Amino acid sequence: MEIVIGTKKWSSWSMRPWLALKHTGAPFQETLIELRQVGLSEEIGKHSPSNLVPVLKDGDLVLWDSLAICEYLAEAFPDAGLWPKDKALRALGRSVAAEMHSGFGALRTECPMELEARDKIIDLSEAAQKDIRKIAARWNQLLERSGGPFLLGAWSIADAFYTPVATRFVTYGVRLGDYGDTGLAQKYCDRLLQTPEYLAWERDALAE
Incomplete structure (x- = not known):
């Protein structure tokens, strides 16, 4: 493969x-x-x-x-176990992965992934801020339902789809508490960037 x-x-x-x-x-x-x-x-x-x-x-x-x-x-x-066995969680996971796949255009445009950068200061548009609020709400919604530590409980494709978003929040200094987060989303964001798979990717990226 x-x-x-x-x-x-x-x-x-x-x-x-x-x-x-x-x-x-x-x-x-x-x-x-x-x-x-x-x-x-x-x-x-x-x-x-x-x-x-x-x-x-x-x-x-x-x-x-x-x-x-x-x-x-x-x-x-x-x-x-890339998708959970639970039918409802699996359906929710596919929904949020598809939402990321096709949505949040303002955030993606204004905050491209740049792993080599940290805390870049930019003025986010209202549309990008709306995207961040929606992501924070979605993360909280799923974490409250599944109990965490990842969106559907165990790590899944849904988490793969939102890991690049977590890197954007670090790059552009986004604090989710400023966007309606109850605390769960920020902890989840930090957790995504500590998985062995992501750390392997980051190590290679910063060595390029």
Whole structure:
């Protein structure tokens, strides 16, 4: 199995399925493509039908969407527990992962992932602040239901999807208590950035 990803400091979409794949414990080959370079589209096009990363290759199967890759991994490695066995929690997890997959555009645009930076001072738009409030509320909602320590109890694909968001909050000095957090969300945010999978990604990213 091979995963093709972009520069680890910047590619939030690459991080998500990489974390899920790492969590399975299965061996895999990693192909890293440097982003923000001349001829990038052609280089990615050697691997991806969409000219975008990430891409997962498993034999002659090629998948080029982060959520589709994670779902495939959940089915390929059922013992890894990438989704919970509880039907309701699993459905909620898919809902919040899909919400991240398609939403929060203002936050993503104004606060791109930059793992090499800390506490950057920027003026967030009302739209970006609304995104943060919504994320804090969603995290609290799920943590209260599941009991934590992660969104659905045990670590899952939902957590993979929100780990890049946690890095953004660190990079741009976002304190969730300023956005309606009861305390659960900030602790969860900090916890995401202490998982062995994320720390392995960060170590590689900062060494690039």
